[in-house]
Amino acid sequence: MPEVEEKKYFVVYAGEIEGRVDPLYMRNISYIRNLKTLYSLTPLGKLLIKKPQYGANERAIDGNPETDIRYIRITDIDDYGNLLDDWKTAETIQSKYLLEDDDVLFARSGSVGRAFIYKSELGKAIFAGYMIRFKFDPEKVNPSFVLYYSFTKVYKLWLQLIQRTAAQPNINSKEFQSLEIPLPPLDVQNRIVAEVDNRLARVAELKQEADFIVEQAKERVEQILLTEA
Numbered sequence: 312m313p314e315v316e317e318k319k320y321f322v323v324y325a326g327e328i329e330g331r332v333d334p335l336y337m338r339n340i341s342y343i344r345n346l347k348t349l350y351s352l353t354p355l356g357k358l359l360i361k362k363p364q365y366g367a368n369e370r371a372i373d374g375n376p377e378t379d380i381r382y383i384r385i386t387d388i389d390d391y392g393n394l395l396d397d398w399k400t401a402e403t404i405q406s407k408y409l410l411e412d413d414d415v416l417f418a419r420s421g422s423v424g425r426a427f428i429y430k431s432e433l434g435k436a437i438f439a440g441y442m443i444r445f446k447f448d449p450e451k452v453n454p455s456f457v458l459y460y461s462f463t464k465v466y467k468l469w470l471q472l473i474q475r476t477a478a479q480p481n482i483n484s485k486e487f488q489s490l491e492i493p494l495p496p497l498d499v500q501n502r503i504v505a506e507v508d509n510r511l512a513r514v515a516e517l518k519q520e521a522d523f524i525v526e527q528a529k530e531r532v533e534q535i536l537l538t539e540a
């Protein structure tokens with residue numbers, strides 16, 4: 312007698328349907344929303360003090376870091392929100408794209424969901440069109456808390472569910488605003504941010520030490536080879 316393939320079912324109530332109705336999305340978004348958390352879930356859209364803004368559509372060109380304004384692109388940011396060394400400026404600089412302290416950028420295409428928080432000590436900068444600027448209310452949420460939430464596995468799963476696959480996967484401003492995050496009181500958020508800050512600082516120290524050891528090893532190999540020659 313041939314084996315009968317087991318069928319799997321799940322239930323989604325009408326009140327849970329918002330926009331998309333494809334089965335995989337509805338099943339997994341329900342899973343995310345039903346995760347146990349100590350704190351209530353709040354959409355990013357309710358934590359903003361200003362409407363999100365798409366970046367400038369300008370061509371990146373070489374510039375002088377001492378005198379020019381930096382042009383921050385998706386490719387300038389790593390998975391942990393750090394700026395890389397490929398410094399560029401833009402052909403045209405418009406003041407409406409100038410970044411301010413604690414602006415959070417989300418990549419809407421390419422490396423979808425990658426996030427970055429701007430600090431003025433990085434120097435003046437504008438941001439590119441494949442990124443969206445979010446300005447958060449500091450009385451409701453620590454912007455760094457939002458950045459660090461983007462490092463979590465739950466966030467990565469949400470990205471997989473929400474992004475639309477076309478020529479390039481992408482997520483728009485409205486979809487980012489629908490992202491629900493657990494929102495503890497500000498004092499708890501600040502403690503979490505401080506702990507992650509300390510751990511990331513330690514990672515940077517260890518990386519610097521590792522780079523130094525590697526350079527020493529290279530020099531030692533060179534010394535041996537030159538001696539033997």
